[in-house]
Amino acid sequence: MWELIQSNKRKSLILFFGMGALLILIGFVFGSYYNSETGGAVGVLFAILLWMILSAVSYFGGSKILLSVSGAKEVTKEIHPQLYNVVEEMKIAAGVPYFPKIYIIDDPAPNAFATGVKPENSAIAVTSGLLSTLNRYELQGVVAHEMSHIINRDILLMTFAGMMLGAIALMSEVFFRGMYFGGGSRYRSRSSSKSSSGQAQVLIMILAIVLAILGPILAQLFYFAISRKREYLADASAARLTRYPEGLASALEKIANSTHTLRTANKITAPMYIVNPLKKEGMKLADLTSTHPPISERIKILRALQQGISYKDYQKIYEMISGKKEKIIPDSALKEAIPITPLQSAFTKEKDFNPVEAKRQTGDILMKMNDYQFINCSCGVRIKVPPDYNKSIVVCPRCGRKHSINNLSS
Amino acid sequence: MICPVCNESMIVLELNKVEIDYCTNCSGIWLDKGELALLYSVDESENDLQKLFAESSSVNEKSYKCPLCRKRMKKIQFNNSELVIDKCPDNHGLWFDKGELEKVLTLKSTASSQKILELLKDMFSYNKSQEAE
Numbered sequence: 001m002w003e004l005i006q007s008n009k010r011k012s013l014i015l016f017f018g019m020g021a022l023l024i025l026i027g028f029v030f031g032s033y034y035n036s037e038t039g040g041a042v043g044v045l046f047a048i049l050l051w052m053i054l055s056a057v058s059y060f061g062g063s064k065i066l067l068s069v070s071g072a073k074e075v076t077k078e079i080h081p082q083l084y085n086v087v088e089e090m091k092i093a094a095g096v097p098y099f100p101k102i103y104i105i106d107d108p109a110p111n112a113f114a115t116g117v118k119p120e121n122s123a124i125a126v127t128s129g130l131l132s133t134l135n136r137y138e139l140q141g142v143v144a145h146e147m148s149h150i151i152n153r154d155i156l157l158m159t160f161a162g163m164m165l166g167a168i169a170l171m172s173e174v175f176f177r178g179m180y181f182g183g184g185s186r187y188r189s190r191s192s193s194k195s196s197s198g199q200a201q202v203l204i205m206i207l208a209i210v211l212a213i214l215g216p217i218l219a220q221l222f223y224f225a226i227s228r229k230r231e232y233l234a235d236a237s238a239a240r241l242t243r244y245p246e247g248l249a250s251a252l253e254k255i256a257n258s259t260h261t262l263r264t265a266n267k268i269t270a271p272m273y274i275v276n277p278l279k280k281e282g283m284k285l286a287d288l289t290s291t292h293p294p295i296s297e298r299i300k301i302l303r304a305l306q307q308g309i310s311y312k313d314y315q316k317i318y319e320m321i322s323g324k325k326e327k328i329i330p331d332s333a334l335k336e337a338i339p340i341t342p343l344q345s346a347f348t349k350e351k352d353f354n355p356v357e358a359k360r361q362t363g364d365i366l367m368k369m370n371d372y373q374f375i376n377c378s379c380g381v382r383i384k385v386p387p388d389y390n391k392s393i394v395v396c397p398r399c400g401r402k403h404s405i406n407n408l409s410s
Numbered sequence: 411m412i413c414p415v416c417n418e419s420m421i422v423l424e425l426n427k428v429e430i431d432y433c434t435n436c437s438g439i440w441l442d443k444g445e446l447a448l449l450y451s452v453d454e455s456e457n458d459l460q461k462l463f464a465e466s467s468s469v470n471e472k473s474y475k476c477p478l479c480r481k482r483m484k485k486i487q488f489n490n491s492e493l494v495i496d497k498c499p500d501n502h503g504l505w506f507d508k509g510e511l512e513k514v515l516t517l518k519s520t521a522s523s524q525k526i527l528e529l530l531k532d533m534f535s536y537n538k539s540q541e542a543e
Contacts, residue, residue: 108444356427356448357427359444359448360424360427360429363429367422372422380425380426381423381424381425381533382423382424382425383421383422383423383424384421384422384423384424384429385421385422386411386419386420386421386422388419389419389421390418390419391434394421394434395434395536396536397423397432397533397534397535397536397537398425398532398533398534398535398536399535399536400536400540
């Protein structure tokens with residue numbers, strides 16, 4: 001796996017400088033648009049400054065920003081022992097010394113992502129919808145997939161790329177707003193009065209508009225090209241870690257079939273998730289810009305892993321199903337000599353899984369995380385009181401018993 | 411969750427694995443979409459639930475905002491009865507005012523609405539007996 005990790009680090013660097021160059025170019029052209037003589041240099045300076053600040057921020061706090069943008073809250077072993085156990089199992093299976101932090105996002109749409117600069121301070125975030133729709137084996141599959149992103153160093157790449165994409169999107173947004181309010185016209189008319197630069201001015205203007213439109217798209221393509229391969233690789237690793245590809249396959253199926261859309265996802269955070277949260281019908285058309293391989297294809301590959309689940313098997317089945325000769329697994333991993341066989345339906349699938357139970361449990365965990373008080377009335381009603389409730393007594397509407405509340409605020 | 415009528419924080423009541431949000435201030439009830447789905451689990455179709463509601467046009471009640479998405483809720487007729495309740499335009503859930511709840515409690519239930527009514531009747535049996543006195 002060393003070669004793989006190395007190549008990811010290299011790709012992170014290429015992406016880092018490639019996007020930086022794009023950022024500088026955009027800065028130069030936008031600057032020139034406002035002032036043809038000195039604007040270009042000012043624009044470049046501004047772009048470099050923005051780039052440097054964002055790089056520093058994303059290196060030191062990128063994962064924290066992404067987590068808080070997604071509205072994720074950290075859970076401890078006490079609050080959700082089951083989820084903690086699953087992560088611990090995958091940590092042991094992968095044989096890694098670090099333990100990622102676990103976060104829950106309060107959102108009914110099932111999805112998950114991993115983030116962090118180094119594996120030592122990485123984090124796995126799952127939505128409450130995921131916890132309430134998946135059984136233990138499916139959850140294992142998803143956690144193994146995210147764990148693989150951490151082990152393969154995909155998270156560093158994703159965090160950096162997300163921040164870079166954000167910077168470029170921000171710049172063209174500012175440019176368009178500026179143009180809309182006519183901010184540039186004052187300078188433009190002054191400089192274009194010098195007859196010599198008239199034609200160049202028009203050229204710069206067209207270039208600026210083209211870049212403002214294409215810049216973010218270009219940056220996204222940059223981003224997508226790399227992120228799609230990562231997904232296959234993480235799937236392959238997850239199948240190996242759990243030795244139960246069906247778990248991840250049926251989890252992906254459940255996620256794909258969900259009618260909820262993730263509220264907190266946006267263009268920048270979308271590629272981080274296990275399944276693209278911005279999915280819409282007719283996604284086939286947008287194959288080029290798709291951050292994730294078609295989910296049906298991922299499920300098909302996982303389900304076809306009947307004979308073995310080594311990287312070699314995954315590569316073979318990938319080629320068979322997609323019809324492409326593309327290498328998705330690095331050479332060093334393909335040389336793996338030990339054949340690994342999947343556990344054949346060793347688990348009772350849905351028998352011990354009660355969706356109502358799971359949903360209730362997840363809801364309670366979210367409320368506990370948000371400091372709700374739980375009162376079990378002896379008539380059978382459970383009363384859950386939010387921390388900002390302003391009365392000191394609550395009356396059970398079913399039996400009339402009065403319960404007093406320890407107001408935390410008062 | 412914040413009560414759409416009086417902007418107070420609501421408490422959550424759970425009975426038979428179903429949760430409802432209840433405002434102790436105005437006695438209003440919020441039934442979440444997810445909870446309705448739990449009531450009407452897999453064996454019943456979505457259509458069953460949809461059949462319960464018809465849009466009502468001739469009501470001059472004050473309209474409230476959905477506590478989840480803050481969009482103005484629509485007034486709808488519940489199960490062809492006189493009962494008019496609020497429903498989020500994006501289907502996030504249903505809102506019952508205090509008076510509406512009392513009507514619910516006296517309502518005859520049909521097969522498809524039975525589950526909602528039974529839950530509410532059971533949950534608020536004490537409140538109901540208080541009203542009777």
